[in-house]
């Protein structure tokens with residue numbers, strides 16, 4: 001009889017929790033798969049890693065990785081991670097969540113964690129809408145797109161996430177799509193090794209609730225669109241990578257030299273300050 | 280601060296109590312009248328190898344202390360009314376994930392922005408029911424700077440023991456009151472139970488006899504999963520009726536069955552009283568004065584002072600009030616805890632002495648009320 005073989009990535013996942021909740025054709029699984037492949041390539045110790053998620057489809061990722069993981073409240077993954085990382089600086093802390101979670105309800109936290117240069121790896125799966133609640137407009141929904149709360153077309157302008165992240169002081173900013181698995185893995189390897197606030201946006205199809213209202217009913221439809229329209233422009237000025245143009249600009253936009261992190265400053269203060277308050 | 284006698288405000292005493300019991304993480308956002316706690320923590324924590332971080336708002340502050348607690352630090356935040364409202368969301372997360380942490384609310388005049396610099400006691404019910412869902416919580420209520428120190432120590436210990444957020448419900452008057460505070464050489468320190476089991480078999484939410492599970496921290500190799508979703512003993516989401524019933528019951532019962540150990544109150548002249556004052560925080564101070572004056576006039580008044588508001592000391596109060604004719608409840612609001620008193624006290628007539636305007640009742644006001652009752 002054939003012995004069931006363990007998948008080489010099984011040890012990175014909570015296989016006892018599979019199957020996962022994501023729909024067929026959804027891009028989130030590819031993003032998570034690339035993330036664990038990056039861990040595998042780097043040979044990182046899972047006991048020294050933690051993942052923090054907020055709420056939403058992407059927010060479920062924390063439940064599937066075989067490391068300490070925290071599925072928190074809507075929008076609060078980043079401040080939770082700020083506290084966790086400060087208390088346990090030896091951990092590599094990844095925030096894995098969606099565009100609505102990180103940039104609508106949690107937008108303010110993003111600004112300030114980036115500004116402080118907290119040593120967090122923030123991965124945002126951008127599916128252009130609120131998937132888990134059935135497909136409402138969000139901060140990244142394109143102008144004119146149909147969602148359940150923009151039945152006549154979206155009246156709002158979407159946020160250019162890399163531009164926003166860069167302007168807040170992120171040490172590393174990149175954008176890939178779920179089609180670009182290879183680049184994604186390399187990118188995740190880079191951020192997992194890099195100190196400081198790192199931000200990666202991954203464009204990802206949501207056929208079930210976004211695609212089907214916008215003439216892309218299959219997961220493959222948006223992948224085709226990525227294939228046709230993506231153009232890699234590393235270190236492009238992020239003000240020019242908005243998704244309101246024909247070309248979808250992807251690549252690594254910001255990769256600063258290592259800067260002092262917030263955690264560095266907090267811990268060196270502890271060393272310097274004397275009982276009685278002098279420095 | 281060195282052990283010995285000090286002259287401190289309630290806010291500073293609270294911060295020192297936290298440091299004495301081992302709090303090494305504070306995340307907060309400035310708000311009157313609690314700001315001195317944050318300021319003092321910013322100054323003191325680095326001296327004891329602790330961390331002060333000023334967050335972007337109270338939502339973040341509450342989230343950060345929960346994160347820090349899972350990282351192994353004893354963590355707290357301090358706020359006032361509007362900030363307390365913002366914290367409710369993640370207080371619920373701390374309840375659901377059984378995360379030890381302490382939330383100080385120095386109450387001010389409300390609703391809304393209300394009276395930022397003046398006293399209030401309008402958050403009593405919010406402390407109990409502020410976050411959504413059925414849960415039990417612990418809230419302590421000091422009435423002096425000394426008690427701000429002592430009850431902060433206790434708040435941490437209860438929080439570690441029962442793995443529940445504990446609210447220290449102060450008020451502006453007590454927070455800004457200066458008095459002598461004795462800081463002992465050592466305070467009692469309770470730490471969360473740690474798992475001893477084999478890492479593979481460890482169930483992070485499997486309760487022990489006291490209904491409280493052992494707590495593994497991030498980075499210890501247990502590969503825990505912690506979620507605000509209804510979860511099973513492994514910590515995995517389990518959104519079925521049985522799992523929900525089981526979890527919510529346990530979260531409530533772990534406080535209810537241990538109520539006797541948690542509840543704390545001070546009784547003054549309870550044995551022979553015809554009138555009982557039930558008070559907490561600042562009004563308990565003026566009530567004490569009124570009580571003495573009333574006694575001089577031959578009115579037999581007793582005082583039941585709550586140091587624990589939640590869980591509410593039902594049995595203790597029922598017993599203390601069983602033979603009185605009148606129960607008087609002075610509160611700096613338009614009637615909150617009086618509802619609990621009415622529920623519990625079956626004998627005497629319950630009277631609320633409300634107070635608005637950001638002021639404390641004067642002893643005379645309470646005394647006159649007592650005199651009128653006895654006419």
Ligand code: SF4
Nearest residue numbers: 022023026057131206
């Ligand atoms: S709703 Fe959309 S984003 Fe959510 S799992 Fe389904 S396809 Fe993916």
